[in-house]
Amino acid sequence: MKDLTDDQKERSANLKGMGCSRKRVEDARFTQGKGNYVDDIKLPGMLHGDFVRSPYAHARIKSIDVSKAMALDGVVAVLTAADLAPLSLHWMPTLAGDKQMVLADGKVLFQGQEVAFVVAKNRFIAADAVELVEVDYEELPVIVDPFEALQSDVVLREDIADKKEGAHGPRKHHNHIFTWEVGQEAETNDVISNADVVATETVYYHRTHPCPLETCGSVASMDKVNGKLTVWGTFQAPHVVRTVASLLSGIEEHNIRVISPDIGGGFGNKVGVYPGYVCSIVASIVTGVPVKWIEDRMENLMSTSFARDYWMTGKIAATKEGKITGLHCHVTADHGAFDACADPTKFPAGFMNICTGSYDIPTAYLAVDGVYTNKAPGGVAYRCSFRVTEAVYFIERMIEVLAIELNMDAAELRRINFIKKEQFPYQSALGWEYDSGDYHTAWDKALKAVDYEGLRKEQADRIEAFKRGETRSLMGIGLSFFTEIVGAGPVKNCDILGMGMFDSCEIRIHPTGSAIARLGTISQGQGHATTFAQILASEIGLPADSITIEEGDTDTAPYGLGTYGSRSTPVAGAATAMAGRKIRAKAQMIAAYLLEVHDNDVEWDIDRFVVKGAPERFKTMKEIAYAAYNQAIPGVEPGLEAVSYYDPPNMTYPFGAYVCVMDIDVDTGVQTIRKFYALDDCGTRINPMIIEGQVHGGLTEALAVALGQEIAYDKMGNVKTGTFMDFFLPTAWEVPNYITDHTVTPSPHHPIGAKGVGESPHVGGVPCFSNAVNDAFRAFGLRHTHMPHDHWRIWQTANKLGLHG
Amino acid sequence: MIPAPFDYHRPSDLKGVLALLQEHGDEARVIAGGHSLIPMMKLRMAEVPHLIDLQSIDSLKGISIAGTKVTIGALVTQHDIIDHPELGRVAPILKETSLQIADPQVRYMGTVGGNVANGDPGNDMPGLMQCLDATIHLIGPNGTREVAARDYYEAAYMTARDDGEVLTAISFDAPAGGxxxxxxxxxxxxxxxxxAAVTIQKAGGKVASASIAMTNLSDTPVWSEAAGAALEGTTCDAAAIKAAVAAMLDDIDPTEDNxxxxxxxxxxxxxxxxxxITRAWDRA
Incomplete structure (x- = not known):
């Protein structure tokens, strides 16, 4: 690219386009309490719904008596499965090809399950009425362990007990959901049995929860006069919700309007379709007035959308020099009571088959067994793309275990196994084509930045001091190198409920040179209104400040699959660039007409078209926009609008190199993070400030998960972590200062080279924190200890190693 | 997370509070900062048909210090303690404790009286007050009475306070030393x-007296007389500390939780x- 003149630099800066740390346009309203969330929706005559929930994890419902609740002044209705059955709405399909109860039909399968829906004049009356609904339960044996579930005679899902075939193939047992296999089993076993060295380990990625600041909720308003249903809700995929609502209710899709207003964080929690949404819709249809349902915090933690709960057993084979030759992975996946995982249809374990990680592993095999238990359904991708966090955690732990087996430095082991720059596009053994990467450069930069050798020396000194009794503190150096797979995805293999996972952008340029662009995605804090305007500013030469971005209203926005799995920039961002280029193509014709030259005789220059060789003759985009509406141009339609539906040719593969330095008090189990360095390569960087914010947020959620955040059950299936007293949500106090860094390896197939970043820090951060804890004890014989690494578990690790004397 | 219905009362003097307590019996509870009671009500683990707010009772506010004699009104917040320079000089352990309670937002609302009165084994002030051998001042239909903090706690949420009584203040003689x-x-x-709350008085290079209490390791705070005694007369060396710890471990009875x-x-x-103990001895 030619060097820009001062004039060009100034014009470019005025656009606040790509590469600019433009301040978030959303923040003015959020920081002043002027956001508009679903609970801010207040409609005349609106009723309020609340759930009667099961106190038991597994029980038969003998009877439900609603008479006392109905007698309470202000109660309008109490819905049970019996009321929904005539409408066939007592069950609903899940995104994973299973079905789940909307309201308990004969039995309950997890604590907190929805049993009855009370509708009342206000939420206080509704809460009082919930207490008055009398449910007679007969307790049944509870299974919270997936391995036990596969052995047990107890049938959890009586509705499908005799079905030998599930949505994803044969079922081996009445509590078994599916087996998903990828790769070459025989070859992999062969490689492993002939290998110099094999490391075996079982790695449990515990059940946790995305826990956004705003819980789930909806407001449904059925207008019986014109037949229109409007639903506001916490939806990460509003267009899909509209389609599902139409299929479930029989209301024609054009008569349904779904609106995602401001959303206070999603992290996967708001991808699924929940009984509360269905019940608010049904209640509004029944009563003819708007009905609101808002989940409280305990309900959110107990009943909507857990994440992880993967038991992953790995065997990794290598030569004695450390070159990895094969990887075998078996997963026992606890899906809870219903298979409600939010994955693309053909991927019942999401993209778990990215588990060969950043390494050139020639032979691999993965099998995943999904299992029913008496826990809440969900299995959402908590700040990651469809089980990528599980996959990266697995391989990054296996690498560390292999390093122990080989008595090698784990950083060096990674280096000699990285996919090399010249191998891209790289075909992985488990079926993915990695688009681009330069792992060695990123790794070397990271290790140099933290003085890796110096850290290892300090650690060795600390170990000696510990052995001499001079300190009770150990030092852990956590390493992780991750490759994500985001931007789902190509329609040929990615769909949700049959809807291809393309995305869209529609642009209207106004006569005076400002614009509105609408997308099929929906921001939940990612800053779309800021960054998508920047993409457009660079593409169409109008200032980002003159471009409104609008999402989330299915009546106005083009159809799209929503925001999750870091897909907004890779897919909708690409659609935005492509739509912008259509605008520019038409603008070129208009400019040529105005300048009285041939189309090919003008060229693009930041915010204008200039006559080639005569830069003093030009038309700015602002002038062109006006002309589009007030000139009769032969052969060109009036107006300046474009729409693009983008079907990505491939996923994008962001990557990064993280290092965590942690001190561990062996006696109390207290861990202190001294340093955290995060290098991210997300390809082309649109807004560095927003990227940095995303990295900080993702790392903080990674810290949470690695160091304490879990949804724990006792043997009776009671949730032990249903409030913030026990569910760990870190505050500023618990969070270290993060050092962020980057390299830039653009995606070769994306129009602007961007790869997506919102989830990378979570995906890479979890193994980094966990590896630091494990590494601290490596010198004392530890191979692996499970997350979450809270105080007592760290203490227990030290205790088992005999470090308490 | 919505409480059962309740009536809200805000009397302007203690007489009014006591009258309401008499009238409604165990259907009434007083509330100060509300950081324990309100969550319990929202979880419907506590149903309180009559909630009596103490915020308008000025006589329950304020910290008074006369020499080493300290009296803290029931409505004094943790923030008030942190923000009180004279108290910080006379009894710095109160500030050190308060700074470890929750976060600033909670400390602006949470009161010493509520913390002491509620009998929650997780609260920090009860153990501290036992360490300081504080006196708890109660008022009830039969007038006022005083109970030693070390005698106040019977079991989790069970205290020597009768249902008709209100905790008005806590007083103690601020110890010198570490x-x-x-x-x-x-x-x-x-x-x-x-x-752990520890105070140590030093004389002639040895521990003259020591008082030790611990929090959230039993269903009540644990003041261990034997633990303090184990330090007395020693130079607070490793053996003495070990003996004090052993004595304390005999007295606590923790249960498993998250x-x-x-x-x-x-x-x-x-x-x-x-x-x-080590830090207290260093400061003694």
Missing amino acids: YAYEKQKRKIGDYATAA RGPVAFKRHVAGIILTRA
Whole structure:
């Protein structure tokens, strides 16, 4: 690219386009309490719904008596499965090809399950009425362990007990959901049995929860006069919700309007379709007035959308020099009571088959067994793309275990196994084509930045001091190198409920040179209104400040699959660039007409078209926009609008190199993070400030998960972590200062080279924190200890190693 | 998270409070900062048909100090303690403890009286007040009475206070010498995994007297007379500290919860107490 003149630099800066740390346009309203969330929706005559929930994890419902609740002044209705059955709405399909109860039909399968829906004049009356609904339960044996579930005679899902075939193939047992296999089993076993060295380990990625600041909720308003249903809700995929609502209710899709207003964080929690949404819709249809349902915090933690709960057993084979030759992975996946995982249809374990990680592993095999238990359904991708966090955690732990087996430095082991720059596009053994990467450069930069050798020396000194009794503190150096797979995805293999996972952008340029662009995605804090305007500013030469971005209203926005799995920039961002280029193509014709030259005789220059060789003759985009509406141009339609539906040719593969330095008090189990360095390569960087914010947020959620955040059950299936007293949500106090860094390896197939970043820090951060804890004890014989690494578990690790004397 | 219906009362004097308590019996509870009671009400674990707010009772506010004699009104917040320079000089252990309670937002609302009165084993002030041998002042239909903090706690949420009584103040004689409040918790806002309050008076290079209490390791705070006695007359060396810890471990009875199993809690209790004694001795 030619060097820009001062004039060009100034014009470019005025656009606040790509590469600019433009301040978030959303923040003015959020920081002043002027956001508009679903609970801010207040409609005349609106009723309020609340759930009667099961106190038991597994029980038969003998009877439900609603008479006392109905007698309470202000109660309008109490819905049970019996009321929904005539409408066939007592069950609903899940995104994973299973079905789940909307309201308990004969039995309950997890604590907190929805049993009855009370509708009342206000939420206080509704809460009082919930207490008055009398449910007679007969307790049944509870299974919270997936391995036990596969052995047990107890049938959890009586509705499908005799079905030998599930949505994803044969079922081996009445509590078994599916087996998903990828790769070459025989070859992999062969490689492993002939290998110099094999490391075996079982790695449990515990059940946790995305826990956004705003819980789930909806407001449904059925207008019986014109037949229109409007639903506001916490939806990460509003267009899909509209389609599902139409299929479930029989209301024609054009008569349904779904609106995602401001959303206070999603992290996967708001991808699924929940009984509360269905019940608010049904209640509004029944009563003819708007009905609101808002989940409280305990309900959110107990009943909507857990994440992880993967038991992953790995065997990794290598030569004695450390070159990895094969990887075998078996997963026992606890899906809870219903298979409600939010994955693309053909991927019942999401993209778990990215588990060969950043390494050139020639032979691999993965099998995943999904299992029913008496826990809440969900299995959402908590700040990651469809089980990528599980996959990266697995391989990054296996690498560390292999390093122990080989008595090698784990950083060096990674280096000699990285996919090399010249191998891209790289075909992985488990079926993915990695688009681009330069792992060695990123790794070397990271290790140099933290003085890796110096850290290892300090650690060795600390170990000696510990052995001499001079300190009770150990030092852990956590390493992780991750490759994500985001931007789902190509329609040929990615769909949700049959809807291809393309995305869209529609642009209207106004006569005076400002614009509105609408997308099929929906921001939940990612800053779309800021960054998508920047993409457009660079593409169409109008200032980002003159471009409104609008999402989330299915009546106005083009159809799209929503925001999750870091897909907004890779897919909708690409659609935005492509739509912008259509605008520019038409603008070129208009400019040529105005300048009285041939189309090919003008060229693009930041915010204008200039006559080639005569830069003093030009038309700015602002002038062109006006002309589009007030000139009769032969052969060109009036107006300046474009729409693009983008079907990505491939996923994008962001990557990064993280290092965590942690001190561990062996006696109390207290861990202190001294340093955290995060290098991210997300390809082309649109807004560095927003990227940095995303990295900080993702790392903080990674810290949470690695160091304490879990949804724990006792043997009776009671949730032990249903409030913030026990569910760990870190505050500023618990969070270290993060050092962020980057390299830039653009995606070769994306129009602007961007790869997506919102989830990378979570995906890479979890193994980094966990590896630091494990590494601290490596010198004392530890191979692996499970997350979450809270105080007592760290203490227990030290205790088992005999470090308490 | 919506409480059962309740009536809200805000009397302007203690007489009014006591009358309401008499009238409604165990259907009434007083509320100060509300940081324990309101969550319990929202979870419907506590149903309080008559909630009596003490915020308008000025006689329950304020800190008074006469020499080493300190009196803290029931409505004094943790923030008030942190923000009181004279109290910080006379009894610095109160500030050290308050700074380890929850977060600033909670400390602006949470009161010493509520913390002491509620009988929650997780609260920090009860253990501290036992360490300081504080006196708890109650008022009831039959007038006022005083109860030693060391006699006040019977079981979790069960105290020597009768239902018709209100805690009005806590007083103590501020000890000279060294002090420490040491607490391990999982995160800001959490209750202690283990916490220790220690005061030590030094004379002639030896421990003249020591008082030791711990928090959240039994269903009441644990003031261990034997633990303090184990330090007295020693130079607070490793053996003495070990003896004090052993004495304390005999007196605590932790239960397993999400903070960890009993063995872990007992181990951490010993470590936290060792650190508290060491710091108090350094300051003595």
